[in-house]
Amino acid sequence: MGKGITIGIMILAVLILGCEDKKENDSNKKIKIVIVGTTGMIADAIGNIAGDKAEVQALMGPGVDPHLYKVTQGDLEKLQNADLIFYNGLHLEGKMSEVLEKLSSKKKVIAFSDGISMNNIRMLDAGGTVHDPHIWFNVAIWKEAVLYASKEVQKADSVNEELYKTNTLKFSNQLDSLDNWVKAEIATIPEQSRLLITAHDAFGYFGEAYKMEVKGLQGISTVSDYGLNDVTTLVNIITSRKIKAIFIESSVSDKSIKAVVEGCQAKGHKVVIGGTLYSDAMGQAGTHEGTYIGMVKANVNTITKALK
Numbered sequence: 001m002g003k004g005i006t007i008g009i010m011i012l013a014v015l016i017l018g019c020e021d022k023k024e025n026d027s028n029k030k031i032k033i034v035i036v037g038t039t040g041m042i043a044d045a046i047g048n049i050a051g052d053k054a055e056v057q058a059l060m061g062p063g064v065d066p067h068l069y070k071v072t073q074g075d076l077e078k079l080q081n082a083d084l085i086f087y088n089g090l091h092l093e094g095k096m097s098e099v100l101e102k103l104s105s106k107k108k109v110i111a112f113s114d115g116i117s118m119n120n121i122r123m124l125d126a127g128g129t130v131h132d133p134h135i136w137f138n139v140a141i142w143k144e145a146v147l148y149a150s151k152e153v154q155k156a157d158s159v160n161e162e163l164y165k166t167n168t169l170k171f172s173n174q175l176d177s178l179d180n181w182v183k184a185e186i187a188t189i190p191e192q193s194r195l196l197i198t199a200h201d202a203f204g205y206f207g208e209a210y211k212m213e214v215k216g217l218q219g220i221s222t223v224s225d226y227g228l229n230d231v232t233t234l235v236n237i238i239t240s241r242k243i244k245a246i247f248i249e250s251s252v253s254d255k256s257i258k259a260v261v262e263g264c265q266a267k268g269h270k271v272v273i274g275g276t277l278y279s280d281a282m283g284q285a286g287t288h289e290g291t292y293i294g295m296v297k298a299n300v301n302t303i304t305k306a307l308k
Contacts, residue, residue: 033157036082038093039066040282041136042112042149044292046086048171049150053160057082062284065251066092071099079103084156086149089113090121090133092280108156115148116141122204134280137206139179139296143172178293179209185300186210193307197234197246199256202279217256231256235263238271245274245306251281274306 034055037043043058050056059075060066066088071079079085079099087093087100089111103109113121113135120141122132136142150168154161186194194212196203201216215237217230238246238260246261248254257273264271277299283289289298 033083033153034081035084035086035153036078037085038069038087038096039280040290041142041292041295042086042088044282045112045142045146045149045171046153049146049153049164049168050160051163051167053157053163054153060281062281062290063251064281066280067094069093070095082107084152085109086152087111088133088135090131090135092133108152110149110152112145112149115145117144120144122208132201132204134202134205136292137203138209139175139182140209141205142292143175143179146171146175174293178296182210182296182300185304186212189304189307192241193243195237195241195243195307196303197238197243197257197260198277198279199249199252199254200279202249203277217260218252231259231263234260235267238264239267239269242269243271243307245272247274247277247302247306249279250276250283251279272306275302277302 032053032055033050034057035046035050036057036059037046038059040058040060040062043056046054047056057078059071059078060069076099080103085100085103085107087096087109090113091097093100100109113131113133116135120138121135124130124132135145147168150164154164157164189212196207196212196214198214198216200218201214203212203214203216206212207214215234217234234246237243246257248257254273261271261273278289278295282292282295283298288294
């Protein structure tokens with residue numbers, strides 16, 4: 001009888017300890033805050049800010065066009081489980097607007113572009129109602145957004161506030177160096193050759209920041225269509241200025257750019273495709289181009305090599 005009671009007590013003790021261990025494990029499961037960014041550029045910035053203190057996820061991977069992107073069931077699960085959600089704003093994620101608006105009533109949903117002074121946002125119409133969403137192509141402007149996002153992360157996880165500040169300062173310094181490097185590299189292209197022609201008008205911020213003329217066959221969004229007149233206009237510019245190269249984009253079909261190349265050939269001017277630029281999406285994860293800094297450097301190296 002006594003032996004049976006002793007064994008029963010031991011089993012009970014093991015069960016209690018097991019339950020306590022389970023509670024402790026469950027409470028430790030969420031040591032990190034979960035942050036979701038819509039684009040790879042945003043997720044990269046948050047990753048640099050948060051380091052290993054947050055689980056950072058990107059909804060859109062390499063080669064994905066955010067203008068056309070629709071939320072999947074898997075995305076909804078990620079968004080619902082997130083502590084913080086960051087998106088670009090300025091209507092970049094046009095087809096996600098309704099989902100983001102609904103989520104904002106339940107959790108913190110933050111637009112990166114809200115951290116940028118309106119004086120630095122490109123307006124595309126006289127009334128100032130249509131904005132250029134491609135803010136990451138001016139490194140200095142992107143830095144503004146990163147500093148704003150860092151403050152939001154610090155608010156969400158004040159326990160690690162000092163670490164986030166330190167990481168942000170380090171990344172901010174890297175962005176300053178990158179900005180200076182881009183200016184120096186683009187300056188090596190002869191002035192008359194500083195014309196960047198791509199599939200859609202994504203590089204306006206880049207052109208303004210680094211003194212380069214930019215023309216896209218499609219409009220600011222890949223939803224826009226292009227016609228024969230658009231192709232003819234570009235062909236005339238390229239042939240008259242003897243431009244050596246034009247560029248395709250990793251997240252946009254190359255059909256439109258190939259039409260321009262053929263048009264130039266028909267007029268007796270040989271223009272080549274100078275390479276692929278990362279416009280609305282970064283490169284593959286785990287590669288240099290799969291980071292924001294690496295993506296910018298890859299683009300600049302491709303542009304300078306083709307146009308010099």
